[in-house]
Amino acid sequence: MFQVIERYIAREVLQAMLGVLIVLLLIFVSNRLVRYLADVASGDLPAEILFTLLSLQAIKFFIWLLPPSMYFAVLLVLGRLYRDSEMSAMNACGIGPGKIYRGLLLVAVPVTFLAAWVSFIIVPKIAQVEYKITDNAKQAIEITGVTPGVFKRSGSGEKIFYVERMTADKQLSKNVFIYAKVKRRSVVFSAKRARVTIDKYGDRFLVLEDGYRYDGQPGQADYRMTQFENHALKLESKLRTDKNKRRDWVPIGELWKSQDVRDRAELQWRIAIPLSGFLLVLLAVPIGKVTPRQGQYGKLGVAIPLYIIYFLLLTSTRAKIAKGDFSPEIGLWWIHGLVLLLTIGLLIKQSGFTWIKKRFLGTK
Known part of the structure; x- marks a missing residue:
């Protein structure tokens, strides 16, 4: 004892x-x-x-x-x-x-x-x-973490987001502006609405609705403007695999x-x-x-x-x-x-x- x-x-x-x-x-x-x-x-x-x-x-x-x-x-x-x-x-x-x-x-x-x-x-x-x-x-903060009226850079630095307004649940953004680098080309997106979706593989996409896509620099021969009803933009990669x-x-x-x-x-x-x-x-x-x-x-x-x-x-x-x-x-x-x-x-x-x-x- x-x-x-x-x-x-x-x-x-x-x-x-x-x-x-x-x-x-x-x-x-x-x-x-x-x-x-x-x-x-x-x-x-x-x-x-x-x-x-x-x-x-x-x-x-x-x-x-x-x-x-x-x-x-x-x-x-x-x-x-x-x-x-x-x-x-x-x-x-x-x-x-x-x-x-x-x-x-x-x-x-x-x-x-x-x-x-x-x-x-x-x-x-x-x-x-x-x-x-x-x-x-x-990953989610790319869109849901954006403060309306404030420009926000993505975690990778390859995209810049701007949202004028958001719904209360932050699931739908309105009057969206996005600047991105796609294959070393400057691309600008503008849309009336945007929402985040996840496919069956776990990849996340920002779906833009009723907007325009501007490729290249204005005044250049390869400059293009495209109108769309829906356009999916892939966000940063999903959670890393177990490996x-x-x-x-x-x-x-x-x-x-x-x-x-x-x-x-x-x-x-x-x-x-x-x-x-x-x-x-x-x-x-x-x-x-x-x-x-x-x-x-x-x-x-x-x-x-x-x-x-x-x-x-x-x-x-x-x-x-x-x-x-x-x-x-x-x-x-x-x-x-x-x-x-x-x-x-x-x-x-x-x-x-x-x-x-x-x-x-x-x-x-």
Whole structure:
């Protein structure tokens, strides 16, 4: 059974972790909200999907921020215990690093399993939903996102739209002007009405009704003007096929079976998220040892750069694996190994090799 002191440490770490996580989430979500609002203001994103996308991003941020939140929570709690001499009292009662680790594992193990589940199962589904929502919205916004009375350039930059009026449901546009490049020729369309249709293959067309098409430059020999009742203009391509899908939404089972270096890089990255959180908790114990004079935040100046180096090594090595510039067999494991070796080295320096042998090797 876990003793009172171990449950006390676990409770303090859990409370601190939630506080750190909430602060970091607010920072990251606020930053993303500003970006989305800028996209809405520029007409690149419909306002009605803003909070849906923000909610999906918040879940992704949650899983990415769990490891650093747990790491800094342990450092803050240990710093307070050392500052208030509570750790000295515990040591006097025979409570060493082993008991501290037991208390921390009460939090670290469940959080690691939660992070693994979200990283392996939930995040890929969120990435797929997010991409489909964004892609469909960016396609639809070519016409439905046009503000009446304002010129709007398409996402590819090849078309310019102008709509005088729109119906309330935005399904029908009136008095439409379109400038486009067709086979390197300037083409201008004007129509009394326009509506968007989707064919059986998923391709989207803007159907112009009762209008004119002007090809070329006025005064040139090849200049033509054509009147039409209906004219279909193909809009930007439909949602990409599964062959071109992003790897962040590929199921974990497919990544595990794949020999593609990009898939293997993605697989190791998903494993790294929960694993890094667990290793950082182990590392935080020797790093978090401070004197009362150093204060609660005495080791943050060391802890923060270590975390940044760890994170940058993971991201840069992941990119090299995906490009085929680094062995996927070695992968990200060497970075985790360095963190583990650093932890063991610091524990030996602080508690002696005898304590390590007794606690982890079972020798006297």
